[in-house]
Amino acid sequence: MTDDAIRSPARQKTGKRNAKHARGHTMIMETLLDTIPNPVFYKDCEGRYQGCNIAFAEQILGLPKSSIIGCTLFDLPQAIPGHLADVYAQQDAAMLEDAGTQFYESEVQCADGIRRHFFFNKATFMDTNGQPAGIVGVMLDITERKHAEEALRKSEERFRRFFEDVALGIFQSTEDGVILNVNPAFAQMFGYAAPQDLLAAVGNDAAALYVDPMSRTHIIRLITTSEAPIKTETRFRRRDGSSFTGDFHAWKVKDRKDRFLYLEGFIDDITERKQFEESLRESENRLRFLSSKLLVAQEEERRRISLELHDDLGQDLAALKLQMLTMAKRLEKNQTKLKKECQSALAFIDRLIDTTRRISRALSPTVIQDLKLCGTIRWMVRDFQKYAAIDTTLEMDDIDALFSYDQQIIIYRILQEALHNVHKHARARSVALTVRRKMRDVQIQIRDDGRGFDIDHAMNRYVAERGLGLAALEERSHMLGGQLTITSQKKYGTCVALTIPISGREGEK
Known part of the structure; x- marks a missing residue:
């Protein structure tokens, strides 16, 4: 038997092993690929x-x-x-x-x-x-x-358009004053035709854009010590040297590791708004001056009418009463019917005299000089309860020495107007009036259980539409330097609260 014949079975066996190994290797490779x-x-x-x-x-x-x-x-x-x-x-x-x-x-x-x-x-x-x-x-x-890249591209495009088209002046700068980027509105706000013109002129000195360069130092301190965006009003200087007021908003920009990168924010030129606000304040002051003069004139006219009622009508009624008494005494005993008519006329005259006195006192509270403020308030409450037929309670501290005579009249008028509104509009069954003296002020509250009203709707209407009642309360409160608060809810009544700072001799002790 030759050597080849001897080796042939061994070769065949080895070939089979190699083929099997190759098939196994291929299966492993396919399994690996499929995973x-x-x-x-x-x-x-x-x-x-x-x-x-x-x-x-x-x-x-x-x-x-x-x-x-x-x-x-x-x-x-x-x-x-x-x-x-x-x-x-x-x-x-x-x-x-x-x-x-x-x-x-x-x-x-x-x-x-x-x-x-x-x-x-x-x-x-x-x-x-x-x-x-x-x-x-x-x-x-x-x-x-x-898709994310496309969304980012669109977002960047939207931001670019916003950055270039928005009317707000947007900026990016370093903490030490290097301006990194601004939009066209920012450049135009400071008198430059384009952002590159501004960057070329003051790009390394952001403080030059401020009327007071120290303002930027203060703002940087606010930004760097705050985690939230800051907002402040600041005066800025334009290229031509003129100035404007800006509403300044800014915040810190950080990387993912919370490391500070730069400052970012925007400026809104509010010069026109500030001028309008100043004009509005001046107009309001003029209106308040005219309003206070009107109230003073109204008080003087009330005093004049009160004196006429007291001196003229009051005296005439008193004389008429004396004449009726004289006539009644001269009647014969058998003139019973005339005597009854005289008694009826005398009773009517007495009611007229009482009404005249009440109206005279209401028009000009000269009774304050006699009864002081607290006594006058007590008289007013008793009189209100009598003619309005509304159950009224009064709790009051002594405040007679705290206010001047003119201030006392204003306080009286406020209470008078508030009670008049209750009688006229509230349909209340009861009213509670409290006057409390605190350390630095006097707190007055008139609370009723009436039908209430929509306070927001009432206060937002023009004065001509809502009447002079609320407007007079507000103006008189302002004349006292006080704060008037009115709260009301339909079906649950109304509360008028007035806080008046103490300015009298007692308040200064």
Whole structure:
């Protein structure tokens, strides 16, 4: 038996072992490829697919692996359109010629009909002789990244348009005063035609834009010590030396590691608004002056009418009463009917005298000089309870020595107007009036259980529409330097609260 005959069974056995080992190695490679979530493929130098994973076969081409192996790009028209097959074939040929790698992005229509963006990473692999044997490729789905990039691009475009078109002056600067960027509105706000003109002139000295350069130092301190955006009003200087008032908003910009990068913010030119506010204040002061003069004139007219009622009508009624008494005494005993009519007339005259006195006192509370403020308030409450038929309670501290006579009259008028409003509008069954003396002020409260009203609607109407009652209360409170608060709720009554700072001799002790 020859040596070849002896070695033949051994060779056959070794070949079987090698084939089995190769099959096992191939199965391991296929299993390994299939576990990779990204599509993977490899082809020979003729462009025939020698292998791929499930992700490539099912997700990209929509074919079983067995239908792909051994085919070229042009053998799969149902999965790869002809024009794309031409492009891919040219790229593969170029790469095989240079024996290198390729990286590119491409949009691919996947098996589910959806077009997705992929990043291709392809490279040549060599045979045992070091010659190109084929191409292996890996595809990375970057669709979400592309969408994010597109969203970011659109967001940046929107911000750029906002940055350039908004009327607010937007800026970015360093803490030490280097201006990094401004928008056109910022440049124009300071008298420059374009942002680059401003940056060329004062780009390294942001403090030059302030009327008081120390203002920026103060603002920087506020920004750097605050985690929240800051807001302040500041005076700025334009290129021509004129100034304007700006509403200044700014904040810190940090990186992901919370490290400070730069300052960012915007300025709103509020010069016109400030001028309007000043004009409005002047107009309000003039109106308050006229209003106070009107109230003083009204008080003087009331005093004059009160004196006429007291001196003229009061005396005439007293004389008429004396005449009626004289006539009644002269009647005979048998003139019973006339005597009754005289008694009735005398009772009517007495009511007229009482009414005249009440009206006279209401018009001009000269009784304050006799009864002081507290006594006058007590008299007013008793009189109100009598003619209004509303249960009224009074709790009051002694405040007689705290206010001047003119101030006492104003306080009296406020209480008089408040009670009059209750009688006229509230339909209340009871009223509680409290007057409390505190350390620095006097607190007065008139609370009723009437029908209430919509306070916001009433206060937002023009004075001509809501009447002079509330306006007079507000103005008289202002004349005292006090604070008037009115709260009301429909069906639950109204509360008028007045806080008056103590300015009398007692308040100064």
